[in-house]
Structure formats: C-alpha cells, structure tokens
Amino acid sequence: MGRLQQSLLILKNNPFAGRLCAVARDVELVLDNILPPRTTQLHEAMRYSVLGGGKRLRAYFTWASSQLFDVSHQDALQTAAVIELIHAYSLVHDDLPCMDNADIRRGKPSCHKAFGEATATLVGDALIPLAFQTFSSLEATPEVRLELIKELGHVIGSQGLVAGQMMDLGQEGPRSTLEDLSEQQRLKTGVLFGFAAEAGGILGNASPHERRALRSFGLLFGKSFQMVDDWLDGCGDEDAIGKPCGQDNEKFTFLNLLGPTLLYQKAEETLEEALKALSPFKERAYLLREAAVCALHRFS
Ligand code: GRG
Numbered sequence: 549m550g551r552l553q554q555s556l557l558i559l560k561n562n563p564f565a566g567r568l569c570a571v572a573r574d575v576e577l578v579l580d581n582i583l584p585p586r587t588t589q590l591h592e593a594m595r596y597s598v599l600g601g602g603k604r605l606r607a608y609f610t611w612a613s614s615q616l617f618d619v620s621h622q623d624a625l626q627t628a629a630v631i632e633l634i635h636a637y638s639l640v641h642d643d644l645p646c647m648d649n650a651d652i653r654r655g656k657p658s659c660h661k662a663f664g665e666a667t668a669t670l671v672g673d674a675l676i677p678l679a680f681q682t683f684s685s686l687e688a689t690p691e692v693r694l695e696l697i698k699e700l701g702h703v704i705g706s707q708g709l710v711a712g713q714m715m716d717l718g719q720e721g722p723r724s725t726l727e728d729l730s731e732q733q734r735l736k737t738g739v740l741f742g743f744a745a746e747a748g749g750i751l752g753n754a755s756p757h758e759r760r761a762l763r764s765f766g767l768l769f770g771k772s773f774q775m776v777d778d779w780l781d782g783c784g785d786e787d788a789i790g791k792p793c794g795q796d797n798e799k800f801t802f803l804n805l806l807g808p809t810l811l812y813q814k815a816e817e818t819l820e821e822a823l824k825a826l827s828p829f830k831e832r833a834y835l836l837r838e839a840a841v842c843a844l845h846r847f848s
Pocket residue numbers: 601602603604605635638639641642647654709710712713736737773774777
C-alpha cells in the first residue's frame with residue numbers, strides 16, 4: 549500500500565472533515581458580516597462570488613496555525629476571512645475571458661457569466677480593499693496589523709499572485725522545464741497558501757524561525773495541491789470537482805510535463821516535504837498535518 553493510500557485510511561478515522569466544516573461555517577458567518585448588504589448589483593455579485601461555495605482550505609490553514617499560539621478566536625476568523633476574500637478575487641479575475649475564460653466556478657456560472665465582465669472585474673477590484681480594511685480593524689496590536697497588511701500586499705502583488713498569473717498567461721517567464729512551472733505555480737498558488745499558514749503565526753507573534761516553518765509548509769502544500777489540481781483536471785470526475793475536466797490538455801501543467809504516474813509520486817513527495825517543514829512544532833501541529841493529508845485525499 550502506497551503512502552497516499554495509508555494517508556487516506558488515516559483520514560477515514562479522523563475528525564478533519566467535521567473540523568473543516570465547523571471552521572468553514574464560522575468563516576462564512578464572518579464573511580457574511582464583512583461583505584456589504586445586497587443593496588447594489590456590485591454587492592450582490594461580491595456576495596455571489598465569496599459566499600456559498602469553496603472548500604475554505606486556506607481559511608482552515610490560518611485557523612489551524614493560529615491554534616499553535618495564543619490568538620483570539622475573533623482575530624483568527626477575521627484573518628481567515630480576509631484570505632478567502634483574496635482567494636475569491638483571484639478566482640473571479642482568473643475566470644474572466646481575458647484570463648482563463650472559465651464559465652463555471654464552484655459548480656455554478658462564474659461571476660462574469662452571471663453578472664457580466666465589467667461587474668466581475670469590479671468585484672475583484674472591490675474585494676482587495678475590503679481585505680486590507682478588514683486587517684486594519686483587527687483586535688491585534690498595530691504592529692501585528694501592519695505586518696499582516698505588509699505581507700498581504702507583497703503576496704498578492706507584482707512579485708506574488710499577479711506575477712504568477714502573468715506567467716500562467718504566457719506573458720512572462722520561461723515555460724519549458726519543471727523548474728519554470730514550479731516557479732509559476734509557487735507564485736500563482738503557493739504564496740497564498742504560504743501566507744494563510746503564516747498568518748496564524750503573525751497573529752501569535754511567532755518567532756522568525758516559526759514563521760518561516762509555517763510559510764514553507766504552506767508553500768509546499770500549495771505545490772502538492774496544484775499538482776493534484778492538474779491531475780484532477782486530466783484524470784478526475786467533473787461532478788466531484790464542480791467544473792469541466794480536460795480544459796488544460798494543451799497547457800503548461802504538471803500533468804502534461806510529468807504524466808499521471810510520476811505526477812502522483814511527486815505530489816506524494818511534496819506532501820512529505822510539507823509535513824517535515826512543521827517539525828519545529830512537533831506534535832502540536834497535528835491540525836495542519838491533518839489538513840495537508842486532506843489535499844491528497846482529492847486524488848481518491
Ligand atoms: C491576479 C487576476 C489574478 C489572478 C491571480 C491565483 C490566481 C492568479 C488565479 C487563481 C486561479 C487558479 C485556478 C489557481 C490555482 C489554484 C487553485 C487550484 C485554485 C482553486 O482553489 P480551491 O480548490 O477552490 O481551494 P475553492 O473553490 O475550494 O475555494
């Protein structure tokens with residue numbers, strides 16, 4: 549039996565699913581409060597894009613990393629919600645015709661299909677400042693709030709998500725080797741997972757060493773997650789993942805570079821590396837370890 553299958557057996561007997569549901573529900577309540585009421589088409593579209601769907605894995609990472617420290621429940625949930633606002637923005641913009649041109653997201657019409665391109669563009673534009681505004685009003689000290697704001701700016705800017713998107717669109721950077729693809733995916737997917745995991749540490753005044761460990765865990769998890777996403781696009785079940793498969797057949801993806809068998813093996817190795825990164829926290833990091841194993845559960 550491979551390590552992945554062993555991990556899946558462990559999952560069947562652990563309470564991760566219940567924990568994820570509980571955190572997702574709490575974060576959705578916070579998001580519901582943060583988002584403006586449905587008074588305009590723009591607000592309606594913002595709520596459509598953020599609420600009612602999504603696994604809330606990044607939010608879970610933030611909550612789970614905050615549990616390693618003495619962090620208020622309210623600040624942990626607000627910070628987790630901020631990360632989901634940013635994630636939702638990135639999906640709305642990524643789905644636009646000028647980007648990945650996707651009609652379906654989370655099993656329903658993507659934002660621009662439901663509300664039009666201009667509104668979808670503005671939904672993304674409005675979610676970003678809402679995220680920063682939310683950070684500015686946490687209960688945490690001004691130093692902690694400023695650090696979160698600074699790091700988020702870095703992670704989503706022209707040396708983070710946006711750079712990854714430029715590379716993904718083929719507008720920038722080399723596109724031939726596994727290293728090229730890993731760098732593209734680190735920026736497009738990894739850095740937000742890295743920030744999600746580190747954010748609990750920032751809230752908890754973690755040491756630089758602890759913050760690096762959390763970030764590194766999130767980055768490696770993000771890489772294995774993207775590998776799984778590529779695998780699912782080529783080999784998965786459309787109904788289970790809520791979007792059409794085979795859309796990336798012609799693209800620069802881990803599946804097309806490695807093929808399904810090697811990709812599976814690499815995803816496994818990357819997960820192991822992610823788990824190792826948590827070693828400074830020893831057994832205390834069990835919530836994050838459990839969540840990381842769940843990423844590969846999507847293989848089943
Ligand atoms: C800057 C315009 C712009 C976009 C940023 C991050 C990004 C670039 C685009 C996101 C699109 C994308 C498909 C990224 C790959 C990561 C990924 C697999 C996202 C889906 O994440 P899940 O599965 O989604 O966690 P849910 O719906 O569960 O929240």
